[in-house]
Amino acid sequence: MPEPIVFCLNPSTLPLARKISALLGGKVHGPARRVPEADETFHETTAHLQDLFAQGHPLVGICASGILIRSLAPVLQSKHTEPPVLAISEDGGSVVPLLGGHHEANQMARKVAADLGGHAALTTAGDVRFGIALDEPPDALVLANPQDAKAFMAELLSGASVRLQEPHPWLLESAVPWTSEGLLEVRVTPESVPGTPRRLVFHPKTLALGVGCERGCEVEELWQLVESVLTEHHLAPESLAGVFSVDLKADEPAVHELAERLGAPARFFPAAVLEQETPRLQNPSERVFREVGCHGVAEGAALAAVGIAGALRVPKRKSRRATCALAQAPEPLDAQLPGAACGVLSVVGTGPGSVQWRLPETVQWLQEATDWVGYTLYLELVEDLRTRQERHEFPLGAEIERVRHALDLAASGKKVALISSGDPGIYAMATLVFELLEREAQSAWRRVRVRVGPGISAMQAAAARVGAPLGHDFCAISLSDLLTPREVILERLHAAASGDFVTALYNPVSQRRTELLGRARDLFLQYRSAETPVVLARSLGRPEEQIRIVRLEQLEAAEVDMLTVVLIGARNTRELCSGANAPHVFTPRGYERKSA
Numbered sequence: 001m002p003e004p005i006v007f008c009l010n011p012s013t014l015p016l017a018r019k020i021s022a023l024l025g026g027k028v029h030g031p032a033r034r035v036p037e038a039d040e041t042f043h044e045t046t047a048h049l050q051d052l053f054a055q056g057h058p059l060v061g062i063c064a065s066g067i068l069i070r071s072l073a074p075v076l077q078s079k080h081t082e083p084p085v086l087a088i089s090e091d092g093g094s095v096v097p098l099l100g101g102h103h104e105a106n107q108m109a110r111k112v113a114a115d116l117g118g119h120a121a122l123t124t125a126g127d128v129r130f131g132i133a134l135d136e137p138p139d140a141l142v143l144a145n146p147q148d149a150k151a152f153m154a155e156l157l158s159g160a161s162v163r164l165q166e167p168h169p170w171l172l173e174s175a176v177p178w179t180s181e182g183l184l185e186v187r188v189t190p191e192s193v194p195g196t197p198r199r200l201v202f203h204p205k206t207l208a209l210g211v212g213c214e215r216g217c218e219v220e221e222l223w224q225l226v227e228s229v230l231t232e233h234h235l236a237p238e239s240l241a242g243v244f245s246v247d248l249k250a251d252e253p254a255v256h257e258l259a260e261r262l263g264a265p266a267r268f269f270p271a272a273v274l275e276q277e278t279p280r281l282q283n284p285s286e287r288v289f290r291e292v293g294c295h296g297v298a299e300g301a302a303l304a305a306v307g308i309a310g311a312l313r314v315p316k317r318k319s320r321r322a323t324c325a326l327a328q329a330p331e332p333l334d335a336q337l338p339g340a341a342c343g344v345l346s347v348v349g350t351g352p353g354s355v356q357w358r359l360p361e362t363v364q365w366l367q368e369a370t371d372w373v374g375y376t377l378y379l380e381l382v383e384d385l386r387t388r389q390e391r392h393e394f395p396l397g398a399e400i401e402r403v404r405h406a407l408d409l410a411a412s413g414k415k416v417a418l419i420s421s422g423d424p425g426i427y428a429m430a431t432l433v434f435e436l437l438e439r440e441a442q443s444a445w446r447r448v449r450v451r452v453g454p455g456i457s458a459m460q461a462a463a464a465r466v467g468a469p470l471g472h473d474f475c476a477i478s479l480s481d482l483l484t485p486r487e488v489i490l491e492r493l494h495a496a497a498s499g500d501f502v503t504a505l506y507n508p509v510s511q512r513r514t515e516l517l518g519r520a521r522d523l524f525l526q527y528r529s530a531e532t533p534v535v536l537a538r539s540l541g542r543p544e545e546q547i548r549i550v551r552l553e554q555l556e557a558a559e560v561d562m563l564t565v566v567l568i569g570a571r572n573t574r575e576l577c578s579g580a581n582a583p584h585v586f587t588p589r590g591y592e593r594k595s596a
Helices: 011-024 045-054 065-075 101-116 125-130 146-157 219-232 253-262 271-275 286-292 298-306 360-368 376-381 399-411 430-440 458-466 486-498 515-525 591-595
Strands: 005-008 027-031 040-042 059-062 085-088 094-099 141-143 162-164 184-188 199-204 207-213 240-246 266-269 311-318 322-328 344-349 371-375 390-394 415-420 449-452 474-478 502-506 533-538 546-551 564-568 574-576 584-586
Touching: 005 011, 011 027, 011 059, 011 101, 027 045, 040 045, 045 059, 045 065, 059 065, 065 085, 065 094, 085 101, 094 101, 146 184, 146 199, 207 219, 207 253, 207 298, 219 253, 219 311, 219 322, 240 253, 240 298, 253 266, 266 271, 266 298, 271 298, 298 311, 298 322, 344 360, 344 399, 344 430, 360 415, 371 376, 371 399, 376 390, 376 415, 390 399, 399 415, 399 430, 430 449, 458 502, 458 533, 458 546, 458 564, 474 486, 486 502, 486 515, 502 515, 515 564
Parallel strands: 005 027, 005 059, 027 040, 059 085, 162 184, 184 199, 207 240, 240 266, 344 415, 344 449, 371 390, 371 415, 474 502
Antiparallel strands: 085 094, 141 199, 207 322, 311 322, 502 564, 533 546, 533 564, 574 584
């Protein structure tokens, strides 16, 4: 979960806000005009609250409940996904969980109230009467039938007693009236038991799935094998604590896709560790030992995961190219699973710089990461999302060092975000990642899962700001000759100009390089009118944003810098001035001809 944000709306409550943020491990946010000393400041309260709520931050407001209610009401969607929201009186005496009572809000309220000597005003009936929220179990348990929880709780609150088939500390510590003759029933089992409005079924994370497969095995084969084993033995996928294998399979796509489908983490053991499990194997294999260095991958990995107190539940099962086995631990496996995690490198684009232009996928990957790698400016653009991530800053120009460092971190098992502005695949870091993977072929890097998340590019943002200049065919050309020879750049400029493409020019000038922009202008003037609209968009999405529309003949290097993207219109690109609107630029696509 992202870090909690404590809202402090006036200077007098700043000391209380700092105390609460230290207790919860969060940050203090305040309006720039009234609380400039806050960790982060904002200018528009409602928009800021809604943005952080959408990102999943727990919100603690030292303010009237109505402020939070009115601000968040338009963006409320589902109680099953919303983060905690608390309102705290300015004297700290009342702590009210407004949202997310079963998403840690009640626990947070109790914790804050205890520290402040105040009162936690809990209103969720189950918590008040029984001290437990049955529809929000701890991480080690999964409620199989949450849709029945409301009806179950209604009967429980009406006086029905409950029989508990399998004891569990979380349940036994509550004030629920347990009895062997209860009308209602609670099951805690790895078995696939049907739930009803009178039976809640919880699946403990006690099962370890061991898998092995041939190189290049299709995920469907592995998936069908595992699915058939779970079905045959009436075991619930929700009880799988993880997918385990030998470390030689850490770069096997089928294993990772299987783990994703099951919603379980993947972990890997050295062959020597699995070999220690040989006395407990039911199906040891000399052939497997010769190939990978242990007498069993699937059974060995499952047993290594559950430890000496666990036992094999389902011996090795085989398909044509895959194997799987299940072991069971006496207690739910800890979140810190044994085995090495496979590192993940997420190459993300933050957009031009505005918080509103970040994609939800990008925000999620940044929050999941343990480490952030990037140019200092790019890291600063997302600093508001950082909780416990370690920053690895690199200067402009150290792109290769940046990518190597990110791959090395990921190869050590970390979740790494390599950060670009704009879109990571447009003049950014994504292509360099794949270049180095291909060129250097380091074995450790092969075990890193690489994923690329799109971002809003500068040319898209610039186009949106002025209308629709990219409405017909367009292209993008970088004028930087650090990586591309000048003659190649000029050849591409000539092709774009003669082909009548709307053209986005990235990296138009630098301190030492100003000539190419003038050469580009002169080339385009051979094919376009001097009146052709040109958009100059600088620092898009940031407070210093500047948008200008000039004529092609007016395009000068002195008017732009490396933070500017230049959009040169096609022959039919037009500027439109209408009514109270700012001037718009658009490129017709041919609908007029179609209607005629």
